[in-house]
Amino acid sequence: MNRIEFSAEIADLLGRVRRRPIAGWPWRPGEEVPEGLPVKQSWGWLFAPDGRVLTLVNPRDGIVSLPGGSLEAEDLGDPGAALAREAVEEAQAVIGHPFYLGYLYDRIGSANGGHECARVRMAAPLYRVGPSVPDPASGRHYRRLLVAPGLAVELLGWGEQGVRQARAAVEAAALRLGVPTAANETIEELPLAGCTVFPS
Template sequence: MPQLTDHSATDDREYDDSDHDDRGCGDREGGAGTWMSPEEYGASRAAVWTAAVVLVTDTDGRILVQSVDYRADRLLPGGAVDAGEAPSAAAARELREELGVDGRYPRGLAVDWIPADTPGFPPEMRFPGEILHVYDGGTWTPDRIDAVRLPAQEITGIHFAEPADLPALMDPGDARRALSALRARINGSGAALLEGGRPTAPTALDRLGVLRAPRTPQRGAWRGGTVPAQRPVSDLTGWLFAPDGRVLVLIARATGAARLPHPDAAAATGSAPLGYRDGEAGVHVRVAARLTGLPPAADPAYARLLATPEQVRELSDWGPPGEDELAAVHAARARLGLPVPARTPLTELPDEGLRW
């Protein structure tokens, strides 16, 4: 910041070029460089609004949005930060006022810069721009959702929306921000920095636009072991483990949809039946194996990434039986002698392939 001084400072001091800071308002008469009075420095600083919202999901991975009585589109719960209030405190206060739910939300998912020329603000509002903090409200159980109590006015309802439906329900910038925050939560690498809802340093999930298309439901009951002989098989996919315990997942470049690969998509050892899910057209069979290599990409329609099993589940719509499948996946990982993987941003693998 520029050096500050008061009006008693004289301009006949010896000029030292090391004092010069190009971020100042320019030279004073007499060569005093960027020295500014506190009043001048305060007046030079940009004034913006500050707000805080909270991203909450249910156990199916859908996002809580609320209807309000002053606009047609949906919003994440939250609102303006009061003077002298910390953003995280504002987030807790807003959820208490809007949903009747007490809680603390210390983990940030995103910080968004909303420029002053953003469409939709009436000119008489003199919108100066806004810094908006997105906090992680976690996954709410049915009991906690049932405990929501709406106020007599302002909030007219809540519901949980599929991530891909947000652009149809929300203002475009709000939808981009919510999806960016959800991807940051899945990545687990800290808060994303956004400008107009867009990450300044996009991750693989951002570049591929995951969750912009509806997830394919696979909600049938999970059953361990092999498929009974009389049951038709709808599809066969694999939990294919890298040496660090993460698994291979495919992302469709055109839609951002995630799916597990066919077991033949890579070189693997130790393949064994893991279980299956009931489906309308047959059963969805899963096997588990240890990856030894990945051939050059044969299908340019898909990107190949490594993810933790939990991240794969968060990109999928498996319903409550997903927990049973996840437990079976970790049991298979342990049998293969592989470590519990740390949650890190999903890693896109090279098209030329690799070996472990």
């Protein structure tokens, strides 16, 4: 097994990671969202060429997330448009065309005023990130890490549902983007000044 490489600063950051409780939303891989079930959120597995994905760490509370969030009126009901917008707002990330992976069924509807809804998962190439700035919607200033998808599941605290979701993302990205199914294991923080990740 290869040693996972990371800096002392990243070790300190990851030492403060706090995982959210597992929500238990059933994962529906490859299934279209049923008509009448509103899509309220879209989150993305954003891939670098070496198979790693972008994760965001809020250094204030240690919460790790994938880029994404709630659909807004300007997204016109398109989860791909919502993901692209949220990636820019949260991570200053420019992505390629997102492709659909499936959805999580939220019967309690915590993102929909107590009514059932869908939380879509997508994947896309991560082309580049700009200079790091706070999210204009929340004021959060995320640290941007590239990590292997399996480690992302651990940091997110998503359990077995997350493992299944990551597998679907990796399989789709290998097929569509040509990324390796065995990702680089190095944990890397993207530069504050920004950089190119996936040559377009």
